[in-house]
Amino acid sequence: MNSFRPRLILFDIDGTLLKGGRRLRRWFGESLQSVYGQAGNIDNHSFSGKTDPQIVTELMQGAGVPEERIFSLLPDLKEVYLGRMREQLTADDMKLLPDVVAVLTKLEEASDVTLGLLTGNWEGGARSKLACFDLNRFFPFGAFGDDRADRSDLPPVALERALQDRGRPFEPRETLIVGDSPRDVACARAHGIRAAAVATGYTSREHLEASGADWVLAELGEAERIHPVFGS
Numbered sequence: 642m643n644s645f646r647p648r649l650i651l652f653d654i655d656g657t658l659l660k661g662g663r664r665l666r667r668w669f670g671e672s673l674q675s676v677y678g679q680a681g682n683i684d685n686h687s688f689s690g691k692t693d694p695q696i697v698t699e700l701m702q703g704a705g706v707p708e709e710r711i712f713s714l715l716p717d718l719k720e721v722y723l724g725r726m727r728e729q730l731t732a733d734d735m736k737l738l739p740d741v742v743a744v745l746t747k748l749e750e751a752s753d754v755t756l757g758l759l760t761g762n763w764e765g766g767a768r769s770k771l772a773c774f775d776l777n778r779f780f781p782f783g784a785f786g787d788d789r790a791d792r793s794d795l796p797p798v799a800l801e802r803a804l805q806d807r808g809r810p811f812e813p814r815e816t817l818i819v820g821d822s823p824r825d826v827a828c829a830r831a832h833g834i835r836a837a838a839v840a841t842g843y844t845s846r847e848h849l850e851a852s853g854a855d856w857v858l859a860e861l862g863e864a865e866r867i868h869p870v871f872g873s
């Protein structure tokens with residue numbers, strides 16, 4: 642395992658690069674309220690590792706909204722929520738996680754490493770969050786909640802985007818997914834991709850170890866354990 646050197650590294654956002662504060666969840670709830678007339682059981686719902694459309698669907702199904710209505714209003718919900726983020730989100734609403742900029746900078750300097758996103762966020766939301774910390778510059782492409790509602794279907798999309806962006810194919814065995822939840826690990830394993838889980842999100846280290854991650858890191862700065870290319 643120590644000889645593994647990733648050529649393509651796909652990063653999750655929430656809990657991995659940054660953490661959103663209460664305002665983001667409040668906006669999500671208010672957007673649901675304005676579009677669907679209710680926000681469901683949002684205060685007790687886990688968002689971790691899920692895609693945005695999946696979260697909307699789960700919350701609205703739980704509130705008894707008919708499936709057809711959930712899907713027909715999804716574009717409106719997306720527009721309202723992303724508009725709010727675009728206009729109002731600032732770095733004060735989130736927390737940048739330790740060593741993220743140092744690690745990404747180091748990886749970007751490695752000429753044979755390609756960076757991308759693999760996140761359940763809609764792309765507009767992902768870009769708004771990353772823009773607050775000037776992180777979009779590291780990620781020319783990604784796979785997003787717009788692409789698939791099930792995170793486990795996102796890795797092939799990310800590999801295809803990597804091919805388009807770099808003009809060369811990337812194999813699962815030379816790819817690494819970095820995330821903070823068992824869902825990140827599961828989506829990697831479903832496609833024969835290695836997974837590194839960071840315990841900076843919403844899942845305990847013990848739970849991440851039980852999820853089958855190839856590496857469990859207390860925080861991203863420990864990624865040097867995977868390969869020196871991560872070293873800051």
Ligand SMILES: [Mg+2]
Binds near residue numbers: 654655656657690822
């Ligand atoms: Mg996450």
